[in-house]
Amino acid sequence: MSHQIEIVVPAGLEELARAEALRITGLRLEPLTERGVIRATMHGSLQALFDLRSVISVFVVRRFAIPRPRALLGDEHFRAVVAMLEMVRRLHPAGTFQTLFLSAAGADSSVLQRFKQMIGERLGLAIGTEDGDMLIRLRPSRDRSGWDVLVRLTPRPLATRSWRVCNREGALNGPVAHAMAVLSKPHAGDRVLNVGCGSGTLLIERLLITTAAQAIGCDTDPTALACAWRNLGAAGLSKRVELYDWDACQLPLPSASIDVVLADLPFGHLVGSHTTNLTLYPALLAEAARVTRPGGRAVLISHEVRLMERSLATLPQWRVDQQLRVDLGGLYPRIFVLRRTG
Structure with a gap:
């Protein structure tokens, strides 16, 4: 049996998400037609989609050839919607x-309020006011020939990480961190440094792809380091990481001792300020260049695009291999993929 699928991804990371999705047996992707959305047909178990790490959510989709949502209250269409929901529910443990x-x-509206009430009564689900385990979306079909019902395959977005037991305001989301780890071209022999590691998101996503010869995180905030230790413990990675209270601009590391640098740089919104970034960015990039071996990589994300470009222009030690603009819900930072010259 085949299913129409819609995969929601961070806008700007569609190609990375497609590359990951292509590895799933039975998933046939359609050409990209919309930012942040990958449409596909799945031939096989939908549970295979649960392991996608570069996506926000995955929905199963069915188009109903109806003129307006009121028709979903009719017996035939309502039973079809319930069948979709029951199929999704069977993918998970009872309860x-x-x-x-x-x-x-x-x-x-009264029609959709009645629709929710009927579904809740049929499936024994309480009606959520802001969110719910069973998420249904309803929208006009793209060709306006009917209405689409979309049901999320999981009780929480796939972007929600089970290891995140300690959250900090401004923490990088899982799919973007995973994408940055992929862009670093990870190898098991890498010596990885995450400067300003915060709650540990980048380190965890990097180590969940493959091991590293050494994985170091540093942050001057003891609360952040404590949070990172909790998340690393929940991910089962505590013994594979070293955390230190180092200043990212004065690292006690030998020159050319690191293969990969990862960083979620302060945007100046929730963390830091533009004024402090004017000094921080050039100093941090210069120090990262010092500790990175020639041919090494750095993957950094920042909303301070012009400042990054000005700072990098003064540092011939770094070559910009790629820039990706990402939509983070109204913020549009860029991921900078750098190569250490020399």
């Missing part, structure tokens, strides 16, 4: 889904 949420224009 996984407790609440229901409908995302749609006009979700507060």
Whole structure:
């Protein structure tokens, strides 16, 4: 049996997400037509999609040839919607889904309120007010020939990481961190340094791809380091990482001792300020160049695009191999992929 699938990804990372999705047996991808969305047909178990790490959420989709949502209240269409929901529920242990949420224009209308109520009663789910384990989306079909019902395959977005037991404001989301780790071209023999490691997101996503010869995180904030230790423990990675309270601009490391540098640089929004970044960025990039071996890599993300470009222009030790603009819900940082020259 085949299913129509819609994969939601961070806009700007579609090609990386497609490359990951192509490794799933039975998944046939359609050409990209919309930022942040990958459409596909799945021939095989939908559970194979649960392991995608570069995506936000995955939905199963069915188009209903109806003129308006009211028709979903009819017996035939309603039973088809319930069948979709029951199929998704069977993918998980009993009791996984407790609440229901409908995302749609006009979700507060009497018709859609009745629709939610009928589904809740049929499946024994409470109606969520802001979110729910069982998430349903309703929208007009792209060709306006009917209405699409989309059901999320998992009770939480795939972007939600089970290891994140300690969260900090401004922490990098999992899919973007995974993408940065992929862009670093990870090898098991890498000596990896994550400057300003915060809650440990980049280190964890990097080590979940493959091991490293050495993985170091540093941050001057003791609260951040404590948070990182908790997340590393939840991910089962505590013994594979070293954390230190080092200043990223004065690292106690030998020159050319690191293969890969990763960093989620302060944007000046939730963390840091533009004024401090004017001094921080050039100093941090110069110090990262010192400790990185020739031919080594750095993958950095920042909203301070012009400052990054000005700083890198003064540092011939770094060559910019790639820039990716990412949509983080109204913020548009860039991922800089750098190569150490020399």
